Amino acid sequence: MSSTWNNKITFSIFGESHGQAIGVCMDNIPAGESLDLDEIYRFMARRAPKKDGLTTARSEKDIPQIMSGFYNGKTTGTPICAIIANTDHHSQDYSNISKLARPGHADYTGALRYRGFNDLRGGGHFSGRLTAPLCFAGAVAQQILRRRGIYIGAHIAQIHGIQDKSFDVINTSKDDIRELWDKDFPVIIDVQGNEMKKEIQKARQAGDSVGGVIEAIAINVPAGIGSPMFDGLENSIAQLIFGIPAVKGLEFGAGFASAELTGSENNDEFYVNDNGHVVTKTNNHGGILGGISSGMPITLRVAVKPTPSISKPQETVDYSAMKNETLEIKGRHDPCIVPRAVPAVEAALNIAILNHMLDYPNF
Template identity: 55%
Template structure:
């Protein structure tokens, strides 16, 4: 089923945007790991809606309730189940969407795929609301990875045409990543934040929306994690990243810019720093042949503009089979990018932990 992912770390998400709740079941966590619930709540609050003028006015506490798999503050090793209640539903805002399909949203393909039985309120199971359980799982994986010396952080690299600087231009440290994680609108160049925010507010005023790019980095990942071809680190992360609603592009290292360069310009030259192997550049984003090379994993994710906008658009009425127009009512993000930052970090943590678990098993067989 599409709601299940993973081999060594198996996830199953459930729920709809306007149902009674959403949640996740996690198989494959180690037993006896002490979970920091305060840190989980902090990560959840990074994604939570209704905190500023750049996001939807929907007000959800997103307080996870753990039903199983945790005893005396530690994981039991059995399936960990978490439920997050939906409280601030305005389902009447979506009544027209039973028949009128939103351009750019999953309404029409979902109607066809599920023969009209899908929950259309707020996007139902297609909604970005279902990313809250992913952040919960990612928060746990981040804590496990932290004990292994692996740290993950992101920044908003671009909103429309306004660009922040890149991780490729910096030596990435824990301090930089921790600082970004503490920011509501994380950027490397603080002066760019106001320009990006003004772009979002301008689109909101026009009843429109904007998209952008998130750049994510994972440092401390040792060399030798991953596998070639179908279980490569890139394919594992890309699978998860493209499972996040609104993601339309992923590139590792310098990505598509490699198509403009020669091999001598793309190759990352190795050198010894005492006994540690390092590379002078990181054009490949820390991954070669699907396996980590010890450099920071760096990738960028393109997030499309929120499709639910109040600006009038041309569309169809699926019941009357007529052409019509639609101005979407309800509460929607004029830009989803800033709330997507912790989601991208979460699926990065999930993917890296999955690759580490697979590699550990492969290593034990040799």
């Protein structure tokens, strides 16, 4: 099973949802970078379940134990390995469905790929639980980028048709981003967030789930990082974003809406601003041209499907006996995983941008 991302930065994510632990090993992180562990814990706490009725009742503290690559408060330049213990798993919830293909899950495809030897408990290695080590890696990258003035943030743009205000794709500030970091339910307009919460609760009470959209932005990324064709910024970001379970769509800048525009409407005209920098009047290109950063904010939107684990009866198959069955899923599941996926999207974007920044002169 390949859960390794090979680029200038290399990292591997390991473990299963109900195994003893999950973790990540990162290589090629620059030496001598200070890491504030409390800030890492705060970043990861944003992904962890909350006792608010909007997330799973599974309670994991997600405190990473750094095994290597970090000494006296700084990175050493050798691989950084972190382990996160699994302490609150109910494997018995899966004993009666071990050969039933849960709709929307990777049970059937995983069984085919790994000849039935994959760990099915809690989704095993396919579980959203594996976004915890991704968030650790992203939190490390975040601190390195912030010292270079680069800030990355995300918010819940939409839950089941209820929409938040969009980022200002020209003038979003680091204070705007920091404000979202501090919110338990990261939206720009809190009133809209309250309506989203009601929609999530309604789905939970009906034994169902809802999906949504996450919008992310990276500001102060210098112009000129990335490459054309197959090693572009979009390519790297997309690989990492699609490593997040439940992600089903991704668009940069104006995205699919640009298909409805004319060239004169979609093109972003250049000019030299008062600070002597080349910028664009609009930002339909989402801060990336030809796979390379333009210096404008990098913007993207991520579509997240509804949580596939729902308590409503569903038709499926027993793929060992090759017969039709009816499935009723028990256990503890999120009625909407979008709020917890927000820091995972930020983490992926942090890693991708740091990866390309390593090529930047005098990094």
